[in-house]
Amino acid sequence: MAGITRFGVSIDSQLIKKFDALIERKGYTSRSEAIRDMIRDSLVEQEWEFDDRETVGTITIVYNHHTRELERVLTDMQHRSFHHIVSTLHVHLDAHNCLEVLVVKGKSREIKKIADRLIGARGVKHGKLTMTTTGKELS
Amino acid sequence: MAGITRFGVSIDSQLIKKFDALIERKGYTSRSEAIRDMIRDSLVEQEWEFDDRETVGTITIVYNHHTRELERVLTDMQHRSFHHIVSTLHVHLDAHNCLEVLVVKGKSREIKKIADRLIGARGVKHGKLTMTTTGKELS
Amino acid sequence: MAGITRFGVSIDSQLIKKFDALIERKGYTSRSEAIRDMIRDSLVEQEWEFDDRETVGTITIVYNHHTRELERVLTDMQHRSFHHIVSTLHVHLDAHNCLEVLVVKGKSREIKKIADRLIGARGVKHGKLTMTTTGKELS
Amino acid sequence: MAGITRFGVSIDSQLIKKFDALIERKGYTSRSEAIRDMIRDSLVEQEWEFDDRETVGTITIVYNHHTRELERVLTDMQHRSFHHIVSTLHVHLDAHNCLEVLVVKGKSREIKKIADRLIGARGVKHGKLTMTTTGKELS
Numbered sequence: 346m347a348g349i350t351r352f353g354v355s356i357d358s359q360l361i362k363k364f365d366a367l368i369e370r371k372g373y374t375s376r377s378e379a380i381r382d383m384i385r386d387s388l389v390e391q392e393w394e395f396d397d398r399e400t401v402g403t404i405t406i407v408y409n410h411h412t413r414e415l416e417r418v419l420t421d422m423q424h425r426s427f428h429h430i431v432s433t434l435h436v437h438l439d440a441h442n443c444l445e446v447l448v449v450k451g452k453s454r455e456i457k458k459i460a461d462r463l464i465g466a467r468g469v470k471h472g473k474l475t476m477t478t479t480g481k482e483l484s
Numbered sequence: 485m486a487g488i489t490r491f492g493v494s495i496d497s498q499l500i501k502k503f504d505a506l507i508e509r510k511g512y513t514s515r516s517e518a519i520r521d522m523i524r525d526s527l528v529e530q531e532w533e534f535d536d537r538e539t540v541g542t543i544t545i546v547y548n549h550h551t552r553e554l555e556r557v558l559t560d561m562q563h564r565s566f567h568h569i570v571s572t573l574h575v576h577l578d579a580h581n582c583l584e585v586l587v588v589k590g591k592s593r594e595i596k597k598i599a600d601r602l603i604g605a606r607g608v609k610h611g612k613l614t615m616t617t618t619g620k621e622l623s
Numbered sequence: 624m625a626g627i628t629r630f631g632v633s634i635d636s637q638l639i640k641k642f643d644a645l646i647e648r649k650g651y652t653s654r655s656e657a658i659r660d661m662i663r664d665s666l667v668e669q670e671w672e673f674d675d676r677e678t679v680g681t682i683t684i685v686y687n688h689h690t691r692e693l694e695r696v697l698t699d700m701q702h703r704s705f706h707h708i709v710s711t712l713h714v715h716l717d718a719h720n721c722l723e724v725l726v727v728k729g730k731s732r733e734i735k736k737i738a739d740r741l742i743g744a745r746g747v748k749h750g751k752l753t754m755t756t757t758g759k760e761l762s
Numbered sequence: 763m764a765g766i767t768r769f770g771v772s773i774d775s776q777l778i779k780k781f782d783a784l785i786e787r788k789g790y791t792s793r794s795e796a797i798r799d800m801i802r803d804s805l806v807e808q809e810w811e812f813d814d815r816e817t818v819g820t821i822t823i824v825y826n827h828h829t830r831e832l833e834r835v836l837t838d839m840q841h842r843s844f845h846h847i848v849s850t851l852h853v854h855l856d857a858h859n860c861l862e863v864l865v866v867k868g869k870s871r872e873i874k875k876i877a878d879r880l881i882g883a884r885g886v887k888h889g890k891l892t893m894t895t896t897g898k899e900l901s
Contacts, residue, residue: 462511470622480546480609499801506805526781
């Protein structure tokens with residue numbers, strides 16, 4: 346089990362005052378927590394720069410559910426990449442529009458490829474890949 | 485019902501050749517579809533610049549489920565903002581790590597605020613807001 | 624004159640080890656300096672969310688200098704917005720391509736507008752607005 | 763010499779209406795120009811995904827010019843990487859703050875490394891790498 350390290354940061358008083366105001370607005374209860382978040386953020390960002398690191402992403406797409414073709418692509422994709430797609434969430438936004446979130450696990454290169462295919466599928470109005478993490482490397 | 489408009493784009497032949505290669509790799513089956521996607525993308529991006537436009541976002545967080553405090557924040561948040569939070573998806577990544585996706589509907593300002601609170605909560609290792617759309621404005 | 628504040632950050636030992644490796648690769652000589660940079664970054668990002676805060680941006684455009692029209696737009700723009708455009712740098716990339724950087728000072732809203740006009744001008748192959756700061760607020 | 767290709771895009775009438783409004787606000791005089799810009803943008807983005815493609819970036823840093831150390835790093839860096847640094851622009855923002863833009867040519871990997879070193883240097887308040895292009899590949 347890893348221990349806890351404590352280190353000091355010296356900083357201009359006015360700068361930290363502005364930072365305190367910013368993180369309070371964001372709902373942080375301590376500077377340590379805000380700084381740990383920034384540190385983890387920089388590590389996740391770096392994780393995605395390597396092509397073959399095991400990681401996690403979520404793919405969000407908004408589409409018109411009357412588009413038959415897309416349903417087929419989605420189903421096909423989920424079968425071909427089923428070992429990557431961990432779970433999906435489907436939301437009916439209104440009578441025509443659906444939102445689907447896919448949680449995808451794999452090498453960053455593979456996740457990007459699945460995202461490209463889905464976002465590029467006919468009928469998808471908007472799509473985005475969100476790069477996150479398995480959490481394993483981030484204690 | 486809206487009709488279909490057809491317009492012409494003139495472009496340097498070498499430029500379109502490179503673009504064709506790029507979109508083929510991304511899985512597009514036609515230039516029109518790739519261009520419509522870029523157009524919708526620019527409109528969604530603009531949508532989020534207005535504070536009080538009704539829109540949709542997904543908030544992805546990865547956290548250690550042993551963190552009691554977070555569960556409370558999440559539950560509390562989902563009760564206080566229940567009219568914004570449309571749906572949530574929970575995934576057990578491993579024995580310790582969970583991923584949760586929240587689909588949130590509301591004014592962009594409000595969605596950003598909910599995202600800040602969740603991402604800033606103690607125990608959240610990584611969090612991201614993905615700005616998408618209701619799809620209504622994007623035919 | 625502002626003083627220096629010193630505060631402690633407690634963090635998981637493995638997490639800080641990974642962060643140390645990351646910042647070493649980036650050339651940082653101390654954790655404090657890396658963390659101050661992340662803090663300033665978050666403040667600059669916030670600065671640009673307000674429409675009427677005085678700030679600084681650089682606009683980078685790459686264009687074909689044979690395009691007569693662009694020269695006129697550039698000259699015209701620099702006269703109309705001369706009180707915003709602090710300085711410009713021109714580089715001949717090759718026999719055909721030029722790169723121009725404009726340093727622009729003003730309200731974020733105004734800088735964005737100037738950037739849009741320049742990036743949208745006929746002949747500009749690629750353009751980007753870089754959001755930075757007057758430095759005044761960042762000690 | 764490359765010729766001009768003309769192709770048709772079919773699109774929902776309401777969608778193109780909204781896009782027309784957006785690009786008018788950005789100062790575009792034709793749809794073709796706006797679409798060519800989006801196409802070039804996607805190509806430049808792709809260019810930077812390859813580590814060893816020759817490209818161009820601008821590095822913008824804001825710093826306090828009283829910081830002796832930085833001047834030395836900057837001078838040193840510009841000598842060691844002089845074959846990469848094409849040109850620099852220096853602006854005195856006020857009595858204390860300077861902005862410097864460096865135009866850097868080389869492989870994307872090398873440009874990123876130079877940017878990391880400069881942005882991480884003690885005394886730099888804010889720094890950003892802007893990824894642009896030689897323009898050669900974008901007719």
